[in-house]
Amino acid sequence: MRAGDFLSIRPYHVMTHDNTAPVMKKFQAIGAPTILDPNQPVFILDHDIQNTSEANLSKYRSIEEFATQQGVDFYPAGSGIGHQVMVEQQYVVPGSFVVASDSHSNMYGGMGAVGTPVVRTDAAAIWATGTFWWQIPRSVEVVLTGELPSGASGKDVILALCGLYNQGEVLNAAVEFVGPGVATLSMDDRLAISNMTTEWGALVGWFPVDETTLDFLRRRREILSARGVERVSEEDLVAWETNPVRGDEDAVYAARIELDLSSVSSHVAGPDSVQVATALGEIEGRKIEIQKAYLVSCVNSRAEDIAKAAAVLRGRHVAEGVELYVAAASTEVQQDCEDNGTWKTLLEAGARPLPPGCGPCIGLGAGLLEPGEVGISATNRNFKGRMGSREAECYLASPAVVAASAAAGHICGPGELADLELASDLHVIPSSFEADEQVDILPGFPERIRGRMVFLPQDNLNTDGIYGKDYTYRDDMTPEMMAQVVFENYDPEFAGVVQGGDVLVGSWNFGTGSSREQAVTSLQAKGIALVIAASYSQTYLRNAFNNGFTCIESPELVGRVRQLTAGDVDRGAKTIIPGPEIEIDFSSGAISLGEERFRFPPLGTVPQALVVAGGVENQVRQRLGIG
Numbered sequence: 001m002r003a004g005d006f007l008s009i010r011p012y013h014v015m016t017h018d019n020t021a022p023v024m025k026k027f028q029a030i031g032a033p034t035i036l037d038p039n040q041p042v043f044i045l046d047h048d049i050q051n052t053s054e055a056n057l058s059k060y061r062s063i064e065e066f067a068t069q070q071g072v073d074f075y076p077a078g079s080g081i082g083h084q085v086m087v088e089q090q091y092v093v094p095g096s097f098v099v100a101s102d103s104h105s106n107m108y109g110g111m112g113a114v115g116t117p118v119v120r121t122d123a124a125a126i127w128a129t130g131t132f133w134w135q136i137p138r139s140v141e142v143v144l145t146g147e148l149p150s151g152a153s154g155k156d157v158i159l160a161l162c163g164l165y166n167q168g169e170v171l172n173a174a175v176e177f178v179g180p181g182v183a184t185l186s187m188d189d190r191l192a193i194s195n196m197t198t199e200w201g202a203l204v205g206w207f208p209v210d211e212t213t214l215d216f217l218r219r220r221r222e223i224l225s226a227r228g229v230e231r232v233s234e235e236d237l238v239a240w241e242t243n244p245v246r247g248d249e250d251a252v253y254a255a256r257i258e259l260d261l262s263s264v265s266s267h268v269a270g271p272d273s274v275q276v277a278t279a280l281g282e283i284e285g286r287k288i289e290i291q292k293a294y295l296v297s298c299v300n301s302r303a304e305d306i307a308k309a310a311a312v313l314r315g316r317h318v319a320e321g322v323e324l325y326v327a328a329a330s331t332e333v334q335q336d337c338e339d340n341g342t343w344k345t346l347l348e349a350g351a352r353p354l355p356p357g358c359g360p361c362i363g364l365g366a367g368l369l370e371p372g373e374v375g376i377s378a379t380n381r382n383f384k385g386r387m388g389s390r391e392a393e394c395y396l397a398s399p400a401v402v403a404a405s406a407a408a409g410h411i412c413g414p415g416e417l418a419d420l421e422l423a424s425d426l427h428v429i430p431s432s433f434e435a436d437e438q439v440d441i442l443p444g445f446p447e448r449i450r451g452r453m454v455f456l457p458q459d460n461l462n463t464d465g466i467y468g469k470d471y472t473y474r475d476d477m478t479p480e481m482m483a484q485v486v487f488e489n490y491d492p493e494f495a496g497v498v499q500g501g502d503v504l505v506g507s508w509n510f511g512t513g514s515s516r517e518q519a520v521t522s523l524q525a526k527g528i529a530l531v532i533a534a535s536y537s538q539t540y541l542r543n544a545f546n547n548g549f550t551c552i553e554s555p556e557l558v559g560r561v562r563q564l565t566a567g568d569v570d571r572g573a574k575t576i577i578p579g580p581e582i583e584i585d586f587s588s589g590a591i592s593l594g595e596e597r598f599r600f601p602p603l604g605t606v607p608q609a610l611v612v613a614g615g616v617e618n619q620v621r622q623r624l625g626i627g
Contacts, residue, residue, distance in 0.1 A: 003138040006606040013040055013091045014118065014126045015100035017082045018047040018473065020063045023101060026124035030617050031626040035127045038071035042091055044082035045075065046357040048473060050365030080330025080356045081298045083107045087191065088332055090220055090231040094209045094245040103515045103539055104298050104380065106197045110190035112209035112245045117539050120517050121546035125620050133606060137203045138254040140173045144181030146262035149418055154189025155300055155378070155398040158196040159267040160422055161259070163277025169255060169426060171509060172538040174204035176247050181261045182207060187216045188304040195299040196380045199274040201509060203538050209244040256427045263423035266413055270395035272384040280401060281417040292375040293406035296327040296354065297361040300378035300399050303336050309403035310342035312414040318350035319409030325367040327354035360387055363469045369394060376411055378402045383464050383513060385489055439602045441587050444612040451503040451529045453582040455561050457569045458490070461506060462513030463540065465490035467522045479525035486522040491574035498575070500527025503582050505561055507533060511540025520544045530584070532591065534558040545607045548615040552584070557591050557598040
């Protein structure tokens with residue numbers, strides 16, 4: 001197998017959270033009588049747990065009832081964030097392939113597993129058949145040397161990488177962290193780095209298995225065994241120690257990044273972008289006042305993170321006019337922190353506790369950013385409007401920096417800052433071969449599509465911009481309603497100027513961000529014929545083809561359209577209709593814009609078949625002989 005190949009794969013586990021409810025609807029719509037393997041799925045409620053409305057509680061009850069009926073492991077609201085629970089409860093083990101219907105499934109790579117996100121339709125297909133389709137990504141090797149200086153953390157490593165290599169260097173890649181520096185990183189550091197490879201643009205963020213991994217597995221096994229739960233045996237541990245999971249010696253990489261950990265200082269990302277990362281020493285002098293601070297989320301609310309924040313706040317108090325919110329990654333993490341006193345330290349300093357789970361990170365529950373406010377957060381995303389008002393600003397940092405900033409009232413570090421120059425190099429490795437695939441057009445798949453072109457010039461246009469958080473967890477949205485709010489967060493005028501049959505041309509990394517399926521189905525509801533972009537979030541592509549919606553890549557076309565619309569782009573136009581129609585010839589892999597022609601990789605039989613079938617749900621029905 002090689003990068004770019006499509007295959008059918010059976011994941012070890014598949015996790016769903018609050019989105020279990022819509023996955024249930026998809027599963028029921030498929031018509032499968034029961035989940036094929038009840039040991040494969042795991043249900044963990046974590047996103048909207050502060051919502052005590054009857055509608056939400058009813059949804060939670062229906063998920064629990066379904067889990068009981070199907071014999072699926074279920075964790076109720078308050079158990080913790082799904083990814084943390086998956087790791088704690090040893091559903092993730094070295095060498096396994098574990099997926100979740102959530103974009104931060106990359107975190108499982110910290111355990112020596114391949115963790116990658118799937119979308120809701122994938123999850124339903126896995127419940128029904130045990131398998132799903134996956135396209136093998138290219139691999140990028142990140143060689144770590146040295147050791148982090150005092151005060152720096154894994155969060156600083158990934159923030160630095162996100163800011164330094166922000167031109168798609170690892171987009172849709174499997175990133176493998178190797179080198180002598182790996183052994184110096186704690187398990188919490190590795191989990192944080194793997195988690196945020198999502199924001200870096202990667203599909204997988206993977207670490208090899210070593211003694212740190214094995215120590216963590218042994219401790220977790222002892223804790224679970226005392227409760228009568230055994231998902232990892234002593235034989236498993238011996239096997240991983242004898243033959244640790246590592247990259248193959250003859251592995252083929254698309255690029256290699258070298259990073260000296262000893263040159264990594266504390267970093268701050270933002271405002272409102274993970275890809276703008278600044279060394280703390282540079283940003284501290286600006287005295288950026290904050291009103292809210294957050295120690296929450298699946299990336300940085302484990303025991304080690306809380307301990308670092310507590311060490312900064314011990315004997316101090318949150319500054320007047322600042323609100324600091326804290327939520328542990330799980331009930332077990334909170335209990336450990338209560339037992340060792342770090343939780344009490346945070347509360348005595350004025351922190352406001354939230355239940356173990358998600359919340360402000362995804363714009364739900366208490367403590368959201370209000371218009372005009374500035375926040376600093378230990379979360380993994382700071383997209384505009386994600387954590388509250390679009391008229392607010394948000395920065396990302398490590399738990400120690402968040403705690404120090406909360407105490408000072410402005411962005412700063414907990415102590416004297418080292419003056420370090422980040423030492424990192426990127427080496428692109430030429431491909432040793434080029435795939436030469438001839439594809440035929442399947443019956444039912446269009447040979448050509450022609451329509452009016454609509455250009456959206458923004459790079460990294462995320463799913464929050466396509467379909468906002470205010471509608472994501474509403475189950476009453478009809479297609480007509482979805483069509484009226486599509487791209488509302490990006491351009492409120494979009495729905496009024498775009499019409500059915502239009503061909504949407506995006507830019508680089510289109511559809512990045514969360515895995516919400518509505519970012520595709522809302523375009524279908526609007527009648528968009530297809531999307532052409534310079535590149536995509538792989539999660540967005542999965543959602544697209546799983547719903548029978550066509551997407552193709554053509555960076556050359558996008559570059560030319562940007563030239564043709566330079567004046568509109570310079571004026572800040574969000575939605576541009578240049579005028580000429582565009583024609584896509586799938587049989588020859590060519591796009592015609594006036595007299596100009598541009599190539600794109602022809603779509604093979606796998607994505608064609610999904611479009612012909614009207615999506616993966618119909619394919620699964622055919623496979624099961626239903627309907």
